[in-house]
Amino acid sequence: MNFKSISFFALSILLLTSMELPVALTINQSSSQKKIKTLTLSIQPLFLNKKLILNDKIYSYSNSKKISIETLKFYITNIRFFEKNKMVFSEQSSFHLLDSDNPKSMNIKLSVPQALSYDSIQLGLGVDSTAHVGPMTGDLDPTKGMYWTWKGGYINLKLEGYIDGIRSRKNEFQYHIGGYQFGENCYQEINLSIYNKKASTINIGLELHDFIQNLDLVKQSHIMSPGAEAVLLSSQLVKCFKIIKK
Amino acid sequence: MKKYIFITVIIFITLTSWVLIEEVYFIVPENWPQPVYDFKQNKLTKEKIELGRILFYDPILSKNNKISCASCHSSFGAFAHVDHALSHGIYDSIGTRNVPGLMNLAWQPAFRWDGGIDNLDEFSIMPLTHPKEMGEQMNSIVSKLNQSAFYKSLFFQSYQDSVISKEKLLKSLSQFLLTLVSYNAKYDSVMRKQASFTKQESNGYQIFKANCNVCHQEPLFTNFSFQNNGLPMDSTLNDYGRFLVTQNTVDSFLFKVPTLRNIEYTFPYMHDGRFKKLSEVIKHYNSGIISYSTLSSSLQKKISLTTNDKIDLIAFLMTLSDRTFVFNPDFQFPKQLLTN
Structure with missing residues (x-):
């Protein structure tokens, strides 16, 4: 430590001690605290309506093309509940990084009011970097590999794997979708109607077949920066989320 | 009253020590060997380190002005490129080797995975000019910088000369890179x-x-x-x-x-x-x-x-x-x- 920082530290301590400390805030222990319940959003990646299996499983799409998925990571943010188009609940600091490699991360546990009544939910796909996201901690920790730079912001979704016949090294494809600046904003909202309003788990499927079907992965094996393609893919991605009725 | 005198004295001491003590920009951590980089021929200064940092983050150094050194060397990944097996450069081109993290470079006698370059000041030429990295020519970078009032002013503050040369560019980049010392794990x-x-x-x-x-x-x-x-x-x-x-x-x-x-x-x-x-x-x-x-x-x-x-x-x-x-x-x- 150098002298400059030591002296700065000494000065700060002095200034702090000469100030009045604020009275500790009393926490409002209202009775409504008891009326909280846990609601789980379980997001399940699917391939042709079946649970997606990573790595070894080889899937077919577009008749005969073969694909296997190695990585699927994405952000679900700004979770909101609606009733008759009016917002009735929104989760605070709502940032969740979902990683198919980590099944626990695919279940988002929410604390909602016991009496919450809703008919639809809205989820953000990706991190809306145009808004202030607050401290870069927890799922927003930039060392988790989902952050580009100030210019690119957060990566909303990573999808990586292998495709037969693709003209890339080891038949590999890598899609890193994100971007927040003007003309490059990939943040999207998913709106889903809820039928079973009493269930303690809302099951949501992400049908990857529908997404992959639209891609020309053989021609374009990599998307790894913000731009028009990433924006187009994001708008297609949100359509692949659906409520699974169990 | 005594309290105020005391505070005034402390503030005075703080301010004078601030001015009198020369800022040290590079510390050899305790029990570490001496670095191999010759600091005598590129003495670190606050202005040059900051200039190096700006250059490191500025896409002006690449051919299409879209990617910077930091595009592949993210501070949050200890200056490596997380999740990229091979380097990923200009026009989404993919190189042949993994991007290494950047840290403690003053101790490093050779650069690149094959040690092909043995001087940090010359090292930066490779990523700047490689067609699969930043793809630009050195002369072209120097001329872009010389056309920028922003950089002319920054180089003047650092070198008391607003004419930007290849050598000054490379040494400024080295200045920032040398400060990337990791010793607090x-x-x-x-x-x-x-x-x-x-x-x-x-x-x-x-x-x-x-x-x-x-x-x-x-x-x-x-x-x-x-x-x-x-x-x-x-x-x-x-x-x-x-x-x-x-x-x-x-x-x-x-x-x-x-x-x-x-x-x-x-x-x-x-x-x-x-x-x-x-x-x-x-x-x-x-x-x-x-x-x-x-x-x-x-x-x-x-x-x-x-x-x-x-x-x-x-x-x-x-x-x-x-x-x-x-x-x-x-x-x-x-x-x-x-x-x-």
Whole structure:
């Protein structure tokens, strides 16, 4: 430590001690605290309506093309509940990084009011970097590999794997979708109607077949920066989320 | 009243010491060797370090003005490129080797995986001009900078001369790179006796010392040598490593020993980024090494680790993570670029 920082530290301590400390805030222990319940959003990646299996499983799409998925990571943010188009609940600091490699991360546990009544939910796909996201901690920790730079912001979704016949090294494809600046904003909202309003788990499927079907992965094996393609893919991605009725 | 006098005196002392004591921009951490970089021919100054940082983050250095050094060297990944097996440069082109983290470069005698460049000031030319990295020509960068009032002013503040040359550009970049010193991991606190390892980390440290320490020598966690670590050759790359520099067959498949500091953040691993997880790396050293005539002498004897040993070793490697380094605001995007 150098002298400059030591002296700065000494000065700060002095200034702090000469100030009045604020009275500790009393926490409002209202009775409504008891009326909280846990609601789980379980997001399940699917391939042709079946649970997606990573790595070894080889899937077919577009008749005969073969694909296997190695990585699927994405952000679900700004979770909101609606009733008759009016917002009735929104989760605070709502940032969740979902990683198919980590099944626990695919279940988002929410604390909602016991009496919450809703008919639809809205989820953000990706991190809306145009808004202030607050401290870069927890799922927003930039060392988790989902952050580009100030210019690119957060990566909303990573999808990586292998495709037969693709003209890339080891038949590999890598899609890193994100971007927040003007003309490059990939943040999207998913709106889903809820039928079973009493269930303690809302099951949501992400049908990857529908997404992959639209891609020309053989021609374009990599998307790894913000731009028009990433924006187009994001708008297609949100359509692949659906409520699974169990 | 006494209190105010006291405060005034303290403020006075603080301010005078601020002015009188010369700022030191480079510290050799306790018990570390002396750096190899010759600071005499490129004396660090506040202005030059800051200029280097701005250049590091400015896409003006690339051919299409879209990517910067920081595009592939993210501070949050200890200046490596997380999740990219191979370097990913201009026009989304993919290179042939993994992007190494940038840290403790003042101690590093040679750069690149094959050690092809031995001077930090010359090193930056390679990524700036490589067609699959930033793809620009040095003359063109210098002329772009000379046309910028923003840079003319910054170079003037640093060098008392607003004419920008290739040498000044490279030395300024080096200034910033030299400040990227990582020495505040938990491991360092333990060595300074300010913290202690858990039982698991401690066991991992013993395993490390018995099996890895010859090449990944403390405190820099590399001896900067070139070794063949027994990886099967990737036929999509056919990379002969150091042989490409020396043309000597004894150097076939030798690559520079990388530091293990901040390894938690610098995935994927190896010169070609073939392993995504540390467990795969350890599995390789435990059971995946294949025989070569140039195989590292340190790897001739088989390493046999139990499942628990492997977990403990990873726990030790996690103590090399330096969060003060990856979150150091002095290393992050400089705000001046936003207003430029």
